[in-house]
Amino acid sequence: MRRSRWPFVVTIAVLLFFYLPIIILIVNSFNASRFESGWQGFSLMWYQRLFHEPEIWRAAKNSLLIAVCATAASLVIGTTAALALHRFARTRLQRFHFGLVYTPLVVPEILMGISLLMLFVAAGVELGLFTIFLAHVTFCISFVAMTVLARLQDFDEAVIEAARDLGAGWWVTTRRVLIPMLLPGLVAGALLAFTLSIDDFVITFFVAGPGSTTLPIRVYSMIKFGSPPLINALSTILLAVTFTAVAASQRLSRARR
Amino acid sequence: MKRESRQKVQEILVSWPSLFWLCLFFIIPTLFVFAIALKPANPYGGIGPGWTLDNLRALANSNYLTVAWRTVWISVFSAAICLVLSTPIGYYLARVSARWKGFFLMLIIVPFWTNFLVRIFAWKVLLHPEGAIKKALALVGLIGPQTSLLYNSGAVVLVTVYAFLPFTILPIYAAAEKFDFQLLEAARDLGAKPFQAFSRVFLPGIRRGLLTALLFVFIPALGSYVIPDIVGGPGGEMIGNKIAQRVFVDRNLPLASALSVVLILSVLAPLLAVLVLQRKREKPESLI
Numbered sequence: 351m352r353r354s355r356w357p358f359v360v361t362i363a364v365l366l367f368f369y370l371p372i373i374i375l376i377v378n379s380f381n382a383s384r385f386e387s388g389w390q391g392f393s394l395m396w397y398q399r400l401f402h403e404p405e406i407w408r409a410a411k412n413s414l415l416i417a418v419c420a421t422a423a424s425l426v427i428g429t430t431a432a433l434a435l436h437r438f439a440r441t442r443l444q445r446f447h448f449g450l451v452y453t454p455l456v457v458p459e460i461l462m463g464i465s466l467l468m469l470f471v472a473a474g475v476e477l478g479l480f481t482i483f484l485a486h487v488t489f490c491i492s493f494v495a496m497t498v499l500a501r502l503q504d505f506d507e508a509v510i511e512a513a514r515d516l517g518a519g520w521w522v523t524t525r526r527v528l529i530p531m532l533l534p535g536l537v538a539g540a541l542l543a544f545t546l547s548i549d550d551f552v553i554t555f556f557v558a559g560p561g562s563t564t565l566p567i568r569v570y571s572m573i574k575f576g577s578p579p580l581i582n583a584l585s586t587i588l589l590a591v592t593f594t595a596v597a598a599s600q601r602l603s604r605a606r607r
Numbered sequence: 608m609k610r611e612s613r614q615k616v617q618e619i620l621v622s623w624p625s626l627f628w629l630c631l632f633f634i635i636p637t638l639f640v641f642a643i644a645l646k647p648a649n650p651y652g653g654i655g656p657g658w659t660l661d662n663l664r665a666l667a668n669s670n671y672l673t674v675a676w677r678t679v680w681i682s683v684f685s686a687a688i689c690l691v692l693s694t695p696i697g698y699y700l701a702r703v704s705a706r707w708k709g710f711f712l713m714l715i716i717v718p719f720w721t722n723f724l725v726r727i728f729a730w731k732v733l734l735h736p737e738g739a740i741k742k743a744l745a746l747v748g749l750i751g752p753q754t755s756l757l758y759n760s761g762a763v764v765l766v767t768v769y770a771f772l773p774f775t776i777l778p779i780y781a782a783a784e785k786f787d788f789q790l791l792e793a794a795r796d797l798g799a800k801p802f803q804a805f806s807r808v809f810l811p812g813i814r815r816g817l818l819t820a821l822l823f824v825f826i827p828a829l830g831s832y833v834i835p836d837i838v839g840g841p842g843g844e845m846i847g848n849k850i851a852q853r854v855f856v857d858r859n860l861p862l863a864s865a866l867s868v869v870l871i872l873s874v875l876a877p878l879l880a881v882l883v884l885q886r887k888r889e890k891p892e893s894l895i
Contacts, residue, residue: 354801356695357695357696357698357699357702358699360692360695360696360699361695361696361699361700361711364692364696364772365711365714365715367769368714368715368718368769368772369718370733371726371729371730371732371733371769372718372721372726372729374729374732374733374739375725375728375729375732378732426624427624427625427628428625430621430622430624430625431622431624431625433621434618434621434622434625437618437621438614438618438621438622441618443618443619443622444618444622447622447625447626450625450626450629450630450633450634451625451629453633454629454633456822456826456874456878457830457874458826458827458829458830458831458847458870458874459827459830459832460830460832460847460850460851460867460870461637461640461830461867461870461871461874462633462636464640464850464854464863464864464867465633465636465637465639465640465867466632466636467854467860468636468639468640468643468860468864469632469635469636469639471653471654471860472639472643472654484632485632487628487632488628488629488632488633491625491628491629495625545720549722549723551723551724551833552832552833556854566722566723566724569722569724569725569728570724570833573724573727573728573731573837574837578728578732581725581728582732585721585722585725585728585729588721588722588725589721589725592720592721592722593717593720596720
């Protein structure tokens with residue numbers, strides 16, 4: 351039977367569609383032209399200019415701080431949620447619990463942003479880095495819980511029972527058996543939470559206050575009001591950082607195996 | 608009995624951190640949105656005392672109706688294009704050799720490690736009057752020098768498809784991976800034309816993947832805000848933009864809440880529809 355060529359053609363076309371904008375953006379970040387109208391020679395001037403923007407560095411620091419704290423908090427809460435969902439599955443409480451953990455994954459970001467804003471306004475909480483942290487933990491919990499739950503679901507309960515039978519207490523079982531076995535799931539969940547936190551714009555935008563600018567908020571105001579070549583340069587740096595991080599984590603997970 | 612109650616205590620101990628956090632920061636805020644939609648605004652950008660239906664009445668404004676209608680058709684179009692493009696890709700990935708499969712999956716996921724804003728910005732540059740696409744199309748004569756590719760609903764659909772395509776490719780691929788391709792050959796042997804076999808055997812076979820993919824693009828598209836904000840212009844505004852304008856431009860939180868209630872309800876509708884559809888379809892299958 352002769353197979354149709356169409357699926358292959360569509361795949362290649364879509365991949366081109368995916369990469370075209372990103373490649374043009376990277377190329378333009380080295381373009382000496384100010385208005386993106388044609389190539390006017392190779393230049394690093396936009397990168398140099400970027401280093402003289404203190405606002406960007408301050409925003410990057412804020413983003414990093416929030417991402418680290420939100421990752422830590424959501425890792426703890428998300429993991430306990432996954433343990434509860436796995437260990438006590440099928441009770442009525444856990445059915446409700448699962449719905450509660452799952453729903454934030456399908457709710458559009460803007461709804462989470464506006465509802466948290468309403469909560470903070472009604473409770474009289476001042477908007478700033480702390481409210482951003484609370485919001486980020488809220489959406490990261492679900493992603494961490496789902497990642498860890500997936501890991502829990504394909505592991506062997508018998509190992510834990512064996513540890514118990516051999517006389518290990520609750521703490522020793524957790525520390526010497528459960529956590530090492532869960533580690534890949536925990537690392538994956540933490541990475542996901544960190545990336546989501548550092549990338550989030552919509553929810554952050556709603557709950558940010560004056561003086562709590564994060565990197566995505568800075569990028570947004572540059573897109574709206576700033577000069578395009580500068581954003582090209584910043585985007586290229588962000589791209590390089592993400593690629594390095596992901597490549598490193600892939601290398602790490604392969605080495606462990 | 609004693610063992611059971613100890614289990615219950617254990618269960619509550621492990622469950623309370625997430626239950627507490629999500630009740631406080633997810634359920635209660637959502638209830639606040641519904642409540643504040645029924646409150647009057649005060650002149651200082653806050654929430655006034657008493658209750659009112661004015662915000663809901665304000666929604667009947669023809670401007671909001673236009674935007675609501677546009678939100679729906681942009682989401683429908685984007686979802687349809689995503690599914691049409693993802694299906695052949697899922698089919699291809701499921702049939703290609705393991706080495707190529709890993710390579711292509713990698714290529715599909717990699718661009719989406721980049722920041723969402725950066726990807727939208729890249730399109731703003733491309734579609735710009737001075738950008739590459741405009742120049743190329745004008746050169747070939749497909750568009751006049753005055754046509755604008757940016758700041759209209761078409762640009763919003765294009766960028767929405769770009770942003771959500773990987774989220775539709777992956778579930779469709781996962782479903783196609785489980786599909787038994789010998790069924791296609793059987794259909795052909797029984798005299799089906801290639802397209803008939805594809806549409807009457809393959810598509811029903813990956814139905815679950817298609818439904819998941821549909822939800823993954825349609826729901827976020829309904830709540831889109833950044834994409835229409837950056838490439839849509841006034842002619843491409845969606846309900847998300849209206850919510851943001853009420854919050855950031857004229858600081859009318861009750862009206863923003865009323866708009867959000869509409870969005871919440873319109874997100875719930877397709878979600879429930881798919882749940883019901885999946886449950887109905889599953890029953891006869893489980894008998895086999």
